Amino acid sequence: MTKWSYVQADDGSELLNSVLTNDSTSQCRIYFDYLPTGTIARITPNPDLGDLQYVWIRLSNSHTFSDSAQVGAYDLQSVILHELGHAYGVAHCHNDVNIVACGVGSCPYNVMSPVLSSNSQQRVLKNYDKDSYRSIYA
Ligand SMILES: [Zn+2]
Ligand SMILES: [Zn+2]
Known part of the structure; x- marks a missing residue:
């Protein structure tokens, strides 16, 4: 989330400064779930609140994740x-x-x-990513 928040407008001004909350009122969840074959992860609005500010990220429990680019695992x-x-x-x-x-x-x-291939990392926002984000919030 910090990486997205670091994206600035063309004039250097801040766009959004989001934080992940981790308290009892947080409606954001990241958890493992059954997903269709071939799907690594899905994001859905919290179905109770119907708002993309409240998101659930579901990770496929039939794939392996790691905190590095390990062979056969997806980089978390x-x-x-x-x-x-x-x-x-x-x-x-x-x-x-x-x-x-x-x-x-x-x-x-x-x-x-x-x-996203297993055994690889895409942790750096590229121009496409940043420009798309700017086009929404600038
Ligand atoms: Zn996607
Ligand atoms: Zn493409």
Whole structure:
């Protein structure tokens, strides 16, 4: 969340300064769940509140996650950064997961690429990610 908050407007002004709350009133949850085959993670509004400010990030319990780019595991920070991008309203750089790379030059490395390989990290926001975020909040 800090990485998204660090994205500034073109004039250097701050856009959003979000924090993750971790108290008894927090409606944000990250947990493991059954997800369709091939899906690594999903983000949904809290169904009780119906508001994207309150998000549940569900991680597939049929995939392996790690805090580094271990072989056969998905990098947890990359996945959470991507899902939080959705919470902010940022779309994938392309939607068809069968496309290796869309027209955006940094496509395979965009945090908001629809494809994340295991054993790799996409922890750095690329121009596509930052420009999309700015276009929403600037
Ligand atoms: Zn793309
Ligand atoms: Zn996504």
